[in-house]
Amino acid sequence: MNNIELISVTKDYGRTKAVDNIDFGVAPGECLALVGHNGAGKSTLIKMVLGLTRPTKGRVTVMGHDPMATSFNRVRKTIGFLPEQVLFQNNMTGRETLDFYARLKGASVDGLDDLFCRVDLLSSADDRIATYSKGMRQRLGLAQALIGSPELLILDEPTSGLDPASRQNVYGIINDMKSAGTTILISSHALTELDSRIDRVAVLSRGKLVALGTIAELRQNIGLPSEIKIQAPAESLKILTRHFGGKCLINGAARFSCPAGGKIAILKELMDLNIPLADIEMNDPSLEQVFLALTHKERQADE
Amino acid sequence: MNRLWTLVCKEARDGFRNRWVIMITLVMTALALILSFLGSAPTGTTSVSPLAVTVVSLSSLSIFFIPLIALLLAYDGVVGEAERGTLTLLLTHPVSRPEVILGKFIGHLFLLTIAIMVGYGVAGLTIALTGEAGFADQEWDSFRRLLLSSVLLAAVFLSLGYVISAWVSERGTAAAMAIGIWLLFVLLYDMGLLALLASDSGNGINGELVKWLMLINPTDSYRMFNLTSSSDTALLSGMAGLSADHRASDASLVLIMLSWVIMPLAAAIAIFKRRQL
Numbered sequence: 001m002n003n004i005e006l007i008s009v010t011k012d013y014g015r016t017k018a019v020d021n022i023d024f025g026v027a028p029g030e031c032l033a034l035v036g037h038n039g040a041g042k043s044t045l046i047k048m049v050l051g052l053t054r055p056t057k058g059r060v061t062v063m064g065h066d067p068m069a070t071s072f073n074r075v076r077k078t079i080g081f082l083p084e085q086v087l088f089q090n091n092m093t094g095r096e097t098l099d100f101y102a103r104l105k106g107a108s109v110d111g112l113d114d115l116f117c118r119v120d121l122l123s124s125a126d127d128r129i130a131t132y133s134k135g136m137r138q139r140l141g142l143a144q145a146l147i148g149s150p151e152l153l154i155l156d157e158p159t160s161g162l163d164p165a166s167r168q169n170v171y172g173i174i175n176d177m178k179s180a181g182t183t184i185l186i187s188s189h190a191l192t193e194l195d196s197r198i199d200r201v202a203v204l205s206r207g208k209l210v211a212l213g214t215i216a217e218l219r220q221n222i223g224l225p226s227e228i229k230i231q232a233p234a235e236s237l238k239i240l241t242r243h244f245g246g247k248c249l250i251n252g253a254a255r256f257s258c259p260a261g262g263k264i265a266i267l268k269e270l271m272d273l274n275i276p277l278a279d280i281e282m283n284d285p286s287l288e289q290v291f292l293a294l295t296h297k298e299r300q301a302d303e
Numbered sequence: 304m305n306r307l308w309t310l311v312c313k314e315a316r317d318g319f320r321n322r323w324v325i326m327i328t329l330v331m332t333a334l335a336l337i338l339s340f341l342g343s344a345p346t347g348t349t350s351v352s353p354l355a356v357t358v359v360s361l362s363s364l365s366i367f368f369i370p371l372i373a374l375l376l377a378y379d380g381v382v383g384e385a386e387r388g389t390l391t392l393l394l395t396h397p398v399s400r401p402e403v404i405l406g407k408f409i410g411h412l413f414l415l416t417i418a419i420m421v422g423y424g425v426a427g428l429t430i431a432l433t434g435e436a437g438f439a440d441q442e443w444d445s446f447r448r449l450l451l452s453s454v455l456l457a458a459v460f461l462s463l464g465y466v467i468s469a470w471v472s473e474r475g476t477a478a479a480m481a482i483g484i485w486l487l488f489v490l491l492y493d494m495g496l497l498a499l500l501a502s503d504s505g506n507g508i509n510g511e512l513v514k515w516l517m518l519i520n521p522t523d524s525y526r527m528f529n530l531t532s533s534s535d536t537a538l539l540s541g542m543a544g545l546s547a548d549h550r551a552s553d554a555s556l557v558l559i560m561l562s563w564v565i566m567p568l569a570a571a572i573a574i575f576k577r578r579q580l
Binding site: 047050051052053070073074076077079081083084085086087088089091092096100101103104105106144 | 305306309310313316317320321387388389391392393394395396397398399579580
């Protein structure tokens, strides 16, 4: 049974449909990324999963329970949540903050040092949050989400506004949780960095689910070309451009696009030419590009 | 129960951490001392207990001051956390919405109780110790009533503050409404009642009705409860002329104030339960 199950879920705020008839599930141990523009409905969706707002239509089930039911409090102990933007109280220390949330969750407060260690905050655990940098606050938020080793982790924009080093730290923790078998629902803008970590992507646009699948599937469905870049002596470049139809040339390299699924054919053709080549580079479209293409398509369909 | 206790402790700790309790206690002590000494100066060697004078002065101070600080503490409770983003996080934990409101209420009431007990306690003890009358002969009973009813008054305005806080979506609006509530209960209500009496030529309005109209306001109940608490306080506050049937029993006064605690608190919980996050 899926850890999260959404069946024709719709949420209206007045006249606007924040979430429009969405179906999908997140299997145990799966890491699903929720991507979309600001206002695409990601946060609303997360709120419904957490039982903070009731869907206008449809049904949400989390760990087999209705999140709006009073009995859901038992399930909440097994859910870790990092809100998109949280300003912890400045006059409390990091340890007091985690202690508070651990007690609410009924989790042990002995393991807090361990959590601080994991997010690299142990040395500042007893400092006031007022002295924390933005990255430290975000990592504290993440530590808060990890209290009590949750079975389901929901992260809303976990890396927004972080420097690359802190991001890597956050991704490392997500990886660890994933290997430990935690189900993860993550919403993010920083798509390129997520590529290797997620099992499936759900792309939202204006409240609608426009695509759902693995990154490879999405790439193929959308038919985005890969890019091939070849460095070679001038002689070979001439042959290359003639053969592949005069593509873009920049400082001693030829660059051309290759249709989805046609990489091997092109490589074979290249080898058959039997000309001296210096280097070859192949770039698949990033999740970012796939996402842009998907939402662009949706918008065009709308208009 | 454990979770409620955790919430209560957090509110109480916040109050100490941001020096709110210290500040309010100091202000209350200072005001109480000033009022007590000013108030006790003209009594000279009358038969009135200096502590009775203090009770009368302090209850007048309380009517203005306690609702104000209670509202200041409460109006931010829900809406402030909503703006900081901690409310969403809090509610994803295994706590119910009534627990959140009750936790804040108990924690805040604890803070206000400290401020009242210490502030008025210091003033009362000083007056009693410096006075000529014996320590045990003072109007301790009236003083005890003052302390307890002041805590009750604080609870009333905390509850009203949460109603505002659970209802509105912005802190600024909540602050403005808190001031409005304060003006209404502390000033405007009585002025309106006075205007009603003045416009009446003296025979149209039922005295009993006016009395209950007045007492329905918790601040007036509080006033009545303290100013008629003994013959001394009644004499000092000009309430001595009140015939017995114009007074209200202690039980009904306490009941009025208690219902002003319970009903708004229940309303705040009901509103908070329906609040969209």
